[in-house]
Amino acid sequence: MEMNREKLCTSKADVSSDSAYHCSACHDDEEWSSMSRGRAKSRSLSASPALGSTKEFRRTRSLHGPCPVTTFGPKACMLQNPKTIMHIQDPASQRLTWNKPPKSVLVIKKIRDASLLQPFKELCVYLTEENNMIVYVEKKVLEDPAIANDDNFGPVKKKFCTFREDYDDISNQIDFIICLGGDGTLLYASSLFQGSVPPVMAFHLGSLGFLTPFNFENFQSQVTQVIEGNAALVLRSRLKVKVVKEHREKMTVQNGIEENGVVPTNIEKEVGKQIMQYQVLNEVVVDRGPSSYLSNVDVFLDGHLITTVQGDGVIVSTPTGSTAYAAAAGASMIHPNVPAIMITPICPHSLSFRPIVVPAGVELKIMLSPDARNTAWVSFDGRKRQEICHGDRLKEL
Numbered sequence: 595m596e597m598n599r600e601k602l603c604t605s606k607a608d609v610s611s612d613s614a615y616h617c618s619a620c621h622d623d624e625e626w627s628s629m630s631r632g633r634a635k636s637r638s639l640s641a642s643p644a645l646g647s648t649k650e651f652r653r654t655r656s657l658h659g660p661c662p663v664t665t666f667g668p669k670a671c672m673l674q675n676p677k678t679i680m681h682i683q684d685p686a687s688q689r690l691t692w693n694k695p696p697k698s699v700l701v702i703k704k705i706r707d708a709s710l711l712q713p714f715k716e717l718c719v720y721l722t723e724e725n726n727m728i729v730y731v732e733k734k735v736l737e738d739p740a741i742a743n744d745d746n747f748g749p750v751k752k753k754f755c756t757f758r759e760d761y762d763d764i765s766n767q768i769d770f771i772i773c774l775g776g777d778g779t780l781l782y783a784s785s786l787f788q789g790s791v792p793p794v795m796a797f798h799l800g801s802l803g804f805l806t807p808f809n810f811e812n813f814q815s816q817v818t819q820v821i822e823g824n825a826a827l828v829l830r831s832r833l834k835v836k837v838v839k840e841h842r843e844k845m846t847v848q849n850g851i852e853e854n855g856v857v858p859t860n861i862e863k864e865v866g867k868q869i870m871q872y873q874v875l876n877e878v879v880v881d882r883g884p885s886s887y888l889s890n891v892d893v894f895l896d897g898h899l900i901t902t903v904q905g906d907g908v909i910v911s912t913p914t915g916s917t918a919y920a921a922a923a924g925a926s927m928i929h930p931n932v933p934a935i936m937i938t939p940i941c942p943h944s945l946s947f948r949p950i951v952v953p954a955g956v957e958l959k960i961m962l963s964p965d966a967r968n969t970a971w972v973s974f975d976g977r978k979r980q981e982i983c984h985g986d987r988l989k990e991l
Contacts, residue, residue: 688829689826691823695821698755698768699727699728699768700731700771701714701729701772702771702773703731703732703735703774703775704775704776704778704779704800713810714774717817720814721817725817725818728755729754729755730764730768731755732756733757736754755767759786765787765788765789770792770793770795771792771795772794772817775799776798776802776803777802777804780796780806781876784875785977787873793820793827795816796808798810831912831913831914833874833935835974836869836870836988837869838867838987838988838989839868840867840868840986872974875975876975876976877909877911877912878909879972880908880982880988881940881972882906882970885968887967887968888906889907889970890962890965891907891961893959894960897957900950903942905942905944905947907939907970908937909923909939910938910958911936913931913934914930916936920938923939923941923949924948924949925938934952934953935952935953935954935990937951937958959988959989960987961987962982962984962985966984970982
């Protein structure tokens with residue numbers, strides 16, 4: 595499964611001073627450096643700082659282990675293959691930089707929440723009048739009577755660019771995103787961008803705040819820092835999911851009789867496959883839906899059957915999603931910088947199946963077991979819910 599590392603959250607962490615260290619375990623003469631501004635050099639997951647720089651890189655040491663031993667006895671060693679090496683930038687040096695000054699911003703507001711009307715208006719006035727930004731908002735946000743009937747807000751509304759979900763493509767027009775709400779608002783913003791996601795600045799104005807680190811009290815200074823490129827980044831991975839459905843259509847045989855003389859009822863003819871693709875920030879949930887029967891799905895890892903889930907369903911989550919539905923189902927929480935995928939059963943009818951952590955980069959496939967009594971249902975970050983029948987499959991690439 596591919597884990598796409600994207601700029602999905604900015605934070606206010608101060609950057610440490612410039613310093614250099616080297617990995618004494620595997621590269622005696624190779625030097626790495628952390629940079630205070632702009633893009634830093636990527637460093638290997640297995641690189642560890644020298645003992646002399648423990649204080650300066652205490653945070654880094656907790657996220658990167660020592661180099662593994664790649665020699666076995668006097669003559670054997672591991673084949674060096676550059677494609678198998680995963681480079682992860684030091685989280686302490688992930689800083690935002692702009693190739694060109696940002697000009698457009700997408701403001702996502704939680705719908706039907708009266709408490710967000712005043713923060714929304716203050717933010718939009720600040721962006722348009724003091725920063726001359728092009729502000730994009732969803733059309734249904736402006737249909738709120740409290741906004742539509744506000745004459746004082748009228749001049750600001752005329753400067754907005756509006757869009758409609760599933761109708762307008764704004765993926766190449768947005769420089770960064772500001773979310774007003776909780777974690778669900780950020781998930782919605784992620785769903786609008788099925789390709790590359792602009793940097794997201796999420797203000798905690800909702801019920802849950804795992805992904806919303808900013809407070810709105812001093813939003814002016816925080817927004818200014820982001821516009822100037824003076825902000826830290828937290829990279830969060832997404833799952834690329836393909837839904838492959840066997841497309842069938844009902845056909846009627848002429849005269850109701852086949853060549854062998856059998857009278858058919860309804861014939862389903864396979865005419866092709868329907869393929870849909872989604873980018874998921876939290877999790878993919880496969881459940882039994884409205885059926886009273888337990889779901890029965892097979893889980894494949896790189897083409898090999900690893901288990902059959904018999905229960906209410908199964909959750910495939912990112913490290914970000916490990917704090918959501920997966921945590922409620924008994925899974926552990928994974929740090930967002932750990933490249934991993936969590937597989938969690940939902941109320942399994944078994945004493946041996948527990949949550950499984952697999953490395954990012956594997957290919958997962960989920961499909962109904964041949965002896966499943968009913969169909970299953972799948973949702974992507976709680977959206978796009980659809981039925982999965984026999985022969986259909988989910989592939990997380």
